[in-house]
Amino acid sequence: SQKIEQNSEALNIQEGKTATLTCNYTNYSPAYLQWYRQDPGRGPVFLLLIRENEKEKRKERLKVTFDTTLKQSLFHITASQPADSATYLCALERNAGNMLTFGGGTRLMVKP
Amino acid sequence: DARVTQTPRHKVTEMGQEVTMRCQPILGHNTVFWYRQTMMQGLELLAYFRNRAPLDDSGMPKDRFSAEMPDATLATLKIQPSEPRDSAVYFCASGPLESVYTDTQYFGPGTRLTVL
Numbered sequence: 001s002q003k004i005e006q007n008s009e010a011l012n013i014q015e016g017k018t019a020t021l022t023c024n025y026t027n028y029s030p031a032y033l034q035w036y037r038q039d040p041g042r043g044p045v046f047l048l049l050i051r052e053n054e055k056e057k058r059k060e061r062l063k064v065t066f067d068t069t070l071k072q073s074l075f076h077i078t079a080s081q082p083a084d085s086a087t088y089l090c091a092l093e094r095n096a097g098n099m100l101t102f103g104g105g106t107r108l109m110v111k112p
Numbered sequence: 113d114a115r116v117t118q119t120p121r122h123k124v125t126e127m128g129q130e131v132t133m134r135c136q137p138i139l140g141h142n143t144v145f146w147y148r149q150t151m152m153q154g155l156e157l158l159a160y161f162r163n164r165a166p167l168d169d170s171g172m173p174k175d176r177f178s179a180e181m182p183d184a185t186l187a188t189l190k191i192q193p194s195e196p197r198d199s200a201v202y203f204c205a206s207g208p209l210e211s212v213y214t215d216t217q218y219f220g221p222g223t224r225l226t227v228l
Contacts (some may be wrong), residue, residue, distance in 0.1 A: 009209070034216065043116075043203050043219030089155065098143055098207065099168060100217065102155040 002028045002094055004103035013080055018103045020076040021106045023090035030092040033066055033073050038087045038105065047088075048075075080110045114138045116220035118204050124226045128191040130169045133223045135184055135204030144187045146172075146179055147203040147215060155203070161187065162209060201225070 005024045008009040013019050022034070032051045036044035049067045050057040050073070057064045077084050087107045091100040117136045122136050125131055129166055139142050144161040159179040160168040169179060176195070179185045203215040 038203060041206070041221075043222050044217075045219070046216040054162055098162070098209065099145075099157060101157070102147075104154040 002026070002092060002101045004090065004092060005100060006088075006090060006103040006106045008104055008106070010107040010109055012111065015080060015082060015110055015112050017080055019077040019080045019084065019108055019110070021088050021090075021108065023073040023075070023103055025071050025103075027090055028092065028094065029068065030094065031083075033092045034091045034093075034100065035064055035066075035073075035075050036089045036091060036102075038089060044089055044102075077108075080108075082110045082112050084108060085110050116204055116218055118202075118220040118223050120223060122224045123196055124227075124228065126147060126174075126228050127135050127195055128193045129227075130190065131194045131198075131225060133189045133204075133225070135187040135189070135206075135220060137183070137187060137204070137206030138218055140208065140216070141154070141206035141207045142184075143207045144181060145185070145205040145207075145215075146189050147205065147219075148200045149203060149222070150200045158202075191225075194225075198223055198226045199227050216224055 003026045034049045035047045038044040040101045050064045057071045061078045072073040089105040091102045094101045117135045125148045142163050146158040147155050158172040161181050166180040169174045179191045185189045205219045207217045
């Protein structure tokens with residue numbers, strides 16, 4: 001079955017630095033991968049989608065890479081701000097359909 | 113600003129009681145998902161509907177859970193009888209079926225269920 005690994009330990013960084021979160025997966029070759037943000041007490045919010053034939057996708061201060069050989073996606077937030085503090089989830093498409101399998105998420109804390 | 117709505121937001125019940133959670137997907141969306149989130153297991157897919165038809169409920173305990181879409185504006189998740197291990201946050205999400213390569217999911221605020 002699909003296995004998705006995100007660093008379960010919180011990532012603490014200083015404001016203004018670049019945050020890099022990792023998502024590793026095994027036992028599958030997803031057609032696309034998505035990143036979501038989740039704040040405490042709220043549902044996940046979609047951020048970015050990257051397809052298997054795309055190496056990199058950007059949106060404002062966010063950048064996602066997708067290495068299908070390494071089976072890894074990296075999520076970067078440049079010029080991080082305290083407001084970026086949240087849990088970030090990666091999700092892989094599964095079964096060639098619309099369903100997603102989510103990783104456990106990594107909590108990011110940006111300190112002023 | 114279209115949003116997925118869920119009711120109730122919080123539910124405390126006793127073991128053995130029936131629990132019904134409701135979801136109103138975003139108007140025009142034709143895929144609906146039910147998820148359960150716990151600290152230990154993370155976000156797990158329970159059920160998936162497309163155009164109101166159940167396509168996958170392999171993640172759902174069949175003996176006590178049931179999911180339905182009586183119409184395009186309402187999805188329900190029912191637990192009968194509830195057990196303490198069902199305590200979790202239950203999310204509903206909906207999405208537009210444009211392409212399998214572009215689909216994103218829009219999550220509701222969740223129902224926090226506590227079974228005593």
